[in-house]
Structure formats: C-alpha cells, structure tokens
Amino acid sequence: MSDYFPFHPEPRAPSRPALAGAIDSQFHILGPREKYPVRPGAAYEMPTATPEALQRVHQALGIRRGIIVQTTTYGEDHRVVLDALAALGPGYKACANALVFESASDAELQRLHDAGVRGARFSFRQALGAVLTRPAFDRAVGKLRELGWYMKVQPEQTGIVESVSWFEDLDLPVLIDHMGRPDATLGPDRDPNIAKLRQLLARGNFWVMLSLGEKISRTGAPYDDVVPLARVLIDAAPARCVWGSDWPHPVSKKPPPNDADLLELLYRYVRSEDELRRILVDNPAELFGYEALA
Template sequence: MTPVPTIPPPHPDPRAPSFKLPPGSCDTHCHIFGPGERYPYVPERPYTPPDAPLEMFRALHDRLGVERAVIVNATPHGRDNRVVTDAIAQSGGRYKGIANVDDSFGERELRDLLEAGIEGCRFTFLPRLGQMPDMSAFDRIVERIAGFGWHVDLYLPATLIQEFRPRLMSLPVPYVLDHMGVVDASQGLDQPGFVALMDLVRDDEKCWVKVTCPERISRGGPPFHDVAPFGRALVELAPDRVLWGTDWPHPNVPVMPDDGDLVDLVPLYAPDPALRQKLLVDNPARLFRFDD
C-alpha cells in the first residue's frame, strides 16, 4: 500500500495586509482540518494535512480582517461534514459551508445539511485528488439538491471546460468554478483554457468564478502579481458573479503563500471600490444567503 503523503502546514505567521478589507468581507473558499482525534481523516485520503483547526482559522481571519467565511469540506475528511457544520454552529451566523456528498445521501441527509448552514456541494475533477466524478451520480445529486437553492462547486481545470461546457450550460442549478480554472499565468490571457473560461462566464449566467489560489496559478512566485490580470479580467467581465477567498490552509500548493499577500492582491483584481464591494461582500452574501 502506497504511503499517504503529509503536506506542509500553512504559513506560521502571516502578516497583516496593507489593504483593509471592507466590513462584511467574506473568505468564500477556506478549509478546516481536524483536529484529527475529533474529526478523523478517511483512510482513502490522497494526502494527510497537519491539523488546522477552528482556533487557527479564527486567528487567521482576525488578522486579515475577514468577517465571514464559507468553509469547504476538503478531501481528507471524506463525506463526513461535521468539521464544517460544527464550525458553522459556533459562528453566530458568520459561516456557511460547502459539503462533500455522494449518491448515498438521501433527501433527509441533504436537508439536515441545509439546516446546518450548507449552501452547496463540491465535485473535484482532478485526478491527483481521486477519481473523476461518476457523472450519472453527479446528475442524480444535482437533481436532488435543485429544490434547496444550493449550487455546485466545481474544481474543474480550465483545460476541461470545453469538454464539459454542454453539461454545465444545461445544469438546473448555479455552479461555481474554483481557482480561476487553475490556468497557467505564464501562458497569458489568450491561452485556450482561459478563453474557454471567459466564454463560459460570458455565456452562462449560472456560472460563478472564484478569484482564488494565485499561488497555484503564478509562475512568478510571491506576491503573485502575475496573476492579477486574470483576476481583473474575470471581475470586469462578470462583476456580479465573482468571489474571493484564501484557500487557507493551502493544501498541496507549489509554494506556501503569506495570506497577507493574498489580501493585498484584491485592489489589483478590483481597483474600483464598487467592484471590490461586490467581490468581497455583496456577491457572497447573495450566493451563500447570509442573513443581513
């Protein structure tokens, strides 16, 4: 049996950013890992994360000036969503979540997640994180959640968008594409994958995009300024359907970022304060149904 690799922990002391996030700002893509003795990691996980529990999560957001968060259940916790729902229950309405589900989840289990603050479910299309989704099961799950007001969160590389475009366009629910399609910043704005991403965002009003994970996209390294043109292009194309987040604690990244750098990219993505308000506050409040 192949040993499960352990990944590095997040930056131990991220700096306070120079850019001040506006009130109500939301980190729409972040994770909590463990502690493992309370929230076990599944045996079939592709990697083992160091614990990054709720206390660390809160401290990071306090330093950055983040007031709201959407916690995405990550692969190591499998289909056990308690690490997310327990955090939501302790947040005083400041957190929502994205669950991992499969075809075994029936109406009652899905409704329980809805009542616990879950606003969508995630599917990963990356071979390194496991098999591609069973698309017949995907269709059945989407059909079950359609009446809940949920969306589907898709970790789908931009290189696959053209292949999946017809299916995405026909979805009965909104969908969110993670991490700007994890394009390669060195290939420029006219690379086929990014063009396909932009075309999909333009053509389908159900399509949202997370302007996240510059550390995965950059080829120039910190502070990841080579990613700014991609984020800005998406923000300007669809200002009402873009979201921002940190991806803390940054599992499986080529270089561990300082989260202060990630916040300081925001005014490069959205120089106009009105666009920043949409990106950071208004759009997540609408999609994730935060109660104002």
C-alpha cells in the same frame, strides 16, 4: 502526517483591513486526525487547521464571515464541517463535498442545510478519487435543485476545459474555483481555460472565485502574472466574481504566503472601491444567501 507545508503561523494585518461584511468564499478545516479520521483512499492528508486557527487569520484580515468547504480528505463525512459551523457562529456557512449525495438520506441533507450548507463541491480529477459516476452526478444535480444549492467546481490541474462538458449546460448557479486554473504562461488572451470561462460567465448563472493566485503564478511573489488573468474575469462578470483565501492552502509543496499577501493581491486586481465591495461583500452575499447588512 503529510509532507505538505502548513499555513503561515503568524497571520499579519493587511495594508488595509477587509471591508465591513467581507466574505472569505473558501477555506478548509482539517483535523485533528484522532477526532476526524481521513477517509480510506484519500489522495492527501494535511496538517491540522482548526476553527481557532482560522479565527486568528480572519481577525488579522478583518473578516467575520466565510464559507467552510469540505475537502476530499473527508469526503462524505461532514462532521468536521458541522462542528466548525457550531464553533465559528452565525457569520459562517459551508459547502459540502459532492460525495455526500452517494450515501446521505434526504434527512441528512436537510440537516446539512439547516446547519448552513448552501452548496456542494464537485471534482472531476480522478487523482483525488472523489469523482461521481455520470448517473450519480445527474442525481446529485437533482438534489441541488431540490435544496436550492449551488454547484462548486474544483478545476483539474490543467484547468476546466477537459471536464466542462459535465456542467456547462446547467442552468443552476455554478461557481468555478481558482479562476478556472489557467496557465499563467499563456496569458489572458491565449489560455483556453480563460476563453471557456469567459463564455460561461456570459451565460449569467456562472460565477468565478478569484483564488489560488499564488499557485497559478509562474513568476512567484508578488504574482504579477496573475493580475491580468483576474482582470479579464472581473471585466467579464463584475457582479459574479468572489474571493477566497483557500486557507490553509492544501497540498502546498512550498511554504504558503501570509494570507494578508493574498488579500492584498485582490486589491491589485480591482480598479475601484465599487469593484472591491462587489467581490468581497455583495457578490458572495448573493450567491451564498447572506442577509443584507444593516
């Protein structure tokens, strides 16, 4: 078992429940190991985080929809995602790991699509051991176009600037995770990742996930130094920001916060009910292909 900390064991209700129709744009399902073996060469293994545990968190937050994101722990083996989609029901969709494009047949990709997969997450972090070669990346982009999927980018520890040349000229939907992983000590006006992300957002096909505030912060709870970073991104593209819990908070070197703390952090990012509705409901529904609420 890994040495990383598991998720908070007692999810609490936030100061106000999530809006009706809210979508958690990123969480992960992990283990148990005896059923879902870790891929050879995986950079990390996390404590078990089952669909049942996820449901307890979402019930506490008032969330009934969300996106399961395949971790590099399992790579191209998406059984854990397919089983979780079946367990969680029609409110949930998924994002594959880009390694799937190295081996999956068109029929297998269609099976993922039919199950609710609508995108693929790409990593450019060599330490994770899940980086496609350039030819494989180009083929994967072609498959994204065929399937109508979005690209999801996992930032490096130092942000997106070093890897942005891979994807900045694409014209398909691209979702940048974790606010581009900026350096909170630099603030919104001096961080090069925020500057680059604002340029990308101006193009119209780039999206950003307001997540990982607890790890981006250098001051710790209540994460005051992250609020201006998120605020700049919301101002840049209010119709293309989404929010994700990142439960169960992989590779946490200290105990993760209660997930209600993270939803309440989003409440501090926004200036209006309209912004909150866009980020929690309308924007992710558009990106991930949800039908409009009745």
